[in-house]
Amino acid sequence: MPFIIAIVTLAGHIALLLWGTRMVQTGIQRAFGPSLRSFLGRALNNRMKAFLSGMGVTAILQSSTATGLMASGFAAEGLVALVPALAVMLGANVGSTLIVQVLSFDVAAASPALILLGVLMFRRTQNPQVHDLGRVFIGLGFMLLALHQLLEVLTQYAGTPAFSAVLSAISTTPLLSLLLAAALTWAAHSSVAVVLLVMSLSAQGLIDPYQAFALTLGANLGTAINPVVEGQSGNDLSAKRLPIGNLITRIIGVLAALALLSPITSLMMQIESDGARLVANFHTAFNLVVAVVFMPLLTPFANALVRLMPQRIDESDPGQPRYLDPSAKETPVVALQAAAREVLRLVDVLEEMLAGTKSALTSTDRRALSELRQKDNVLDRLNTAVKRYLTSIDPEEFSDSDRRRLDEILLFSTGLEHAGDVLDQNVLPHLAKRLRRGMTFSKEGQLELNGLLDRLSTNLRTAAALFMSQDERVARMLADEKIVFRRAERDGTNAHFKRLRNGDVDTAESTSLHLDLLRDFKQINSHLVAATAYPVLERQGELLQSRTIHQSAADPVQN
Structure with a gap:
């Protein structure tokens, strides 16, 4: 003993x-x-x-x-x-x-x-x-x-x-x-x-x-x-x-x-x-x-x-770059095209994440959330590979137009990665909390969230088209989408407070989660607009530095 x-x-x-x-x-x-x-x-x-x-x-x-x-x-x-x-x-x-x-x-x-x-x-x-x-x-x-x-x-x-x-x-x-x-x-x-x-x-x-x-x-x-x-x-x-x-x-x-x-x-x-x-x-x-x-x-x-232990490329690995040919770095214009093609793979991954998020609004499968987090890791790996590939090229080899295109590729790739981070770090934890607490959205709330996710997917495809075309008209159309998401957040907030004033405590928690998701969707859309539309509009002199209207003393008084 x-x-x-x-x-x-x-x-x-x-x-x-x-x-x-x-x-x-x-x-x-x-x-x-x-x-x-x-x-x-x-x-x-x-x-x-x-x-x-x-x-x-x-x-x-x-x-x-x-x-x-x-x-x-x-x-x-x-x-x-x-x-x-x-x-x-x-x-x-x-x-x-x-x-x-x-x-x-x-x-x-x-x-x-x-x-x-x-x-x-x-x-x-x-x-x-x-x-x-x-x-x-x-x-x-x-x-x-x-x-x-x-x-x-x-x-x-x-x-x-x-x-x-x-x-x-x-x-x-x-x-x-x-x-x-x-x-x-x-x-x-x-x-x-x-x-x-x-x-x-x-x-x-x-x-x-x-x-x-x-x-x-x-x-x-x-x-x-x-x-x-x-x-x-x-x-x-x-x-x-x-x-x-x-x-x-x-x-x-x-x-x-x-x-x-x-x-x-x-x-x-x-x-x-x-x-x-x-x-x-x-x-x-x-x-x-x-x-x-x-x-x-x-x-x-x-x-x-x-x-x-030589490197073995797994073609089935979604995070493995496919178009970043090392030999293309000898010709910068070809390397930029290869990098642009690789960035479009980030668009595909982010679109899959948005589709998975839409399903997760009503799903009870926790594994689906884990799979979505794995897709964010794919975004991170591809973004890192693109940045490493482009920054390894001798900058003296670039012309002025090449440097501008380089900046566009890096900005878009980083914006997509940031949008994925919002999904991974904000949206998915909210959806996990919904599962833990057994919450459900109202029919109207579900329709609104589905509609905004569909709109995000459309805006993502528009951003990809704008990334390739740099068309000023498409840039204006995409920038106007910020108004839609601002209005959705404002209307959702007003509806939430109205329910609280009416004493509807049963839906108070779910509407609070609804508001969090609206803010996250708005932030994702902002990353897409900032990464594609704003640079084009700024080059054309059509981007205001602030939405606030300033009027100097020299301006005539408007009646």
Whole structure:
């Protein structure tokens, strides 16, 4: 019975450690995730800057897995070369060791203060960033508390026969210890938590340094598995080059360290005697040595990965560009035509999204909403491919008319992508809420929403025709459509307030949702008009800078 209580207590403290680690990671990602992703994307122009950026971002995020998934996304989209992306991963592996270095010292006394500070910040809900940072401090406090409690439990039960038998069973061979730690790290999604657990065992003398180092190597191996499993999916192995390349560097490093583990252990013990510090120092040293060894070899290593995992174009993938011929970039006018043809594919995808939205107004199939979100991902991928294709052409090759057409293509492609974002981020959540609450629209409301969606589809086709023809008459016709959507929003608002004044509470919630959809449809239409009609009208001098009528003092007074 005491052994069972000990195991449950130990498991509870380990769970608290994992939860604290997760709170730190998610808090940082919510507070700074988009900024860190942008920073990482800007820093990937050479291997040394990429290495330092990967180390810094991971030190902040406390998750080399998160950094790896971001870098994998950049590499899969072609936004960064493979060499600097591999350097990011080497830096990320070093960055993940920094928190272990800090927590290897006796800082458990700071736990209550961190939790208190975190709770006070967490309650500041009016400031989202302070709220998320409060989550980080609570997580740090939980981690320190869990480590302190782990040490107490391990000290209390260290001498029991059952506990000694468990440790002996996993210490029979270094390879078993390595594989056990790798599996635990993969399952926990955190090498930090596993290394901290190993550090606690070593601090109490429950495992010798040799076994502790083998477990630490397993944690380093396990953390490289997650980006391979959770990264880009599909049949194109080129999207897996970065995570697989990172896993290969870890495997080579782990095998080399495992072969030299005895002399490494002797050397490390001469430098440091404290068990916790020994594990932290070995963890950092291992990742630094792997980085130093592989940094000069990244170019041939990346070339080998490209040869082993060539890009395989899936013609059935709707997000795969079909008309962006690289050879056409030698003749800019041909490249512009190819890009324009590719942008028309965005029109087709957005029209499918509008048709799916119309069906979702009455449908009860939640999977349909998920499929519509996948179409928005297709829009994003195609828009990114068009922009990357056009911006890779030497601007000196363009004439003035070519530059104007380039701007028209980029503006229309971006407008379509923004319209898709409105559907994905605004309309679909509203429709999901309708499903959750079982709401239905009135017959009149349903007809109005269907009519506006039909009108949006027509306007989308008109915008596509205008994109190709640049006809001034079509531009005026499309611009006038804004009046229709403004009037629909105004009339819908008036009808909503009329129902509320009449005490019709049954339809109050559905009419509120109706108004939200009207505003979203109006915004989609505005993106279409701004991306096609306005540029044409502005060139013709027919676009007012404001709808507000200004009258100067010099103007005659109108009777």
